[in-house]
Amino acid sequence: MxxxxxxxxxxxxxxxxIATIAFGHPSSxxxxxxxxxxxxKEFISLGNNPEVLIIVLKSEGEKAFCAGASFDELVAISNLEEGALFFSGFANVINAMRTCGKLIIGRVQGKAVGGGVGLVAACDYVLASEHAAIKLSELTIGIGPFxxxxxxxxxxxxxxxxxxxMDATDWKSAYWAKEKxxxxxxxxxxxxxxxxxSIFTAKLASYNPAALAEMKKVFWRGTEEWNALLSERTAISGKLVLSEFTKTALLKFKK
Structure with missing residues (x-):
């Protein structure tokens, strides 16, 4: 790939x-x-595919799992509409994972930052390597992981x-993430x-599909209002990214 x-x-x-989704981008x-x-759209499609019982989410390579949203796009935001569109990206993915009728297994081989941590959290079960440290660095540029x-x-x-x-500059180890x-x-x-x-997903795929589907519903009970909630959070982030603090913080990243 x-x-x-x-x-x-x-x-x-x-x-x-078992459907394995592999994503990749040159920038970590x-x-x-x-x-x-x-x-x-892929999560929605696979959720409706009767030939799929389990979904594995992974990224390419052996280094970073996911560096979050595109920093180039973040730096380029110039108005509220662009801000809302930018931050709705991960909101839509999380909601698609939440409402997908299939259990999602995360395979995390390396570091995850920002939105990448959100992807990991939206999986139903996550297996990781010891190199899979995590960090939420949003406060350092004047926004937050809303x-x-x-x-x-x-x-x-x-x-x-x-x-x-609040420990926005510190990495938390994979073992910290497991403990929590x-x-x-x-x-x-x-x-x-x-x-x-491979072993775990094959075992899951051998179980009763109806039971798996019902367990997915149970795992996400109490999140029915997340469409509205994440939309509200998108608006908060979209406004903050236009603040003078964030504009100043992002200046050093502009090409």
Whole structure:
């Protein structure tokens, strides 16, 4: 699979009722808006595909899992409409994962930042390598992880979400993430990680499809208002990104 496309790549392979979505981008597997839109639609499509029971979400390469949303697009935002569109990308993906009728297993081989942490949190079960550290650095540029907060807090709790948000310059290790509930298991190598993903998903795919679908509903009970909630969070972020503080903080990143 190639990451040469400017807007990244997204491929899905279906084998034995297991759909594996692999995304990639040359900039540490970040997500331009177009790629986020494609991912949202893919989750919706697979959720409606009777030939799929389990979905695996992974990224390309052996380094970063996901660097979040495209920084180039963030820097280019010039008005509220553009801001809302930019931040709705991860909101739409999280809601698509939430309402997808299939269990989603995250395979996290490397570091996740910002929206990448939100993707991990929106998975139903996550297997990771010991290199899969996480960080929420949004406060350093004058915004915050408002859109992904509900998904992350749901997994690790409000107190740990607060610590992760305020420790905006520090990486939390994969073992920290496991201790807090974001990861289910952590492996010493990518080889061991992939072996477990294969074994675990094959086992899940052998279970009663109706039971799997009902468990998905149970796992996400209480999130029915997230369409409205994440829309509100999108508006907050879209406004903050236009603040003088953030404009000044982003100046050093402009090309």
């Amino acid at each position: 190639s990451k040469t496309k400017e807007n990244g790549s997204l491929y899905t392979d279906i084998q034995n009722k 597997n970040c997500f331009p808006s177009e790629l986020l839109d494609r991912l949202s 859109v992904i907060e509900p998904a992350v807090s749901r997994k690790i709790g409000v107190a740990e979400m607060a610590a992760l948000t 509930g974001l990861y289910a298991k952590v492996f010493d190598s990518i080889h061991d990680l992939d072996n477990e993903v």
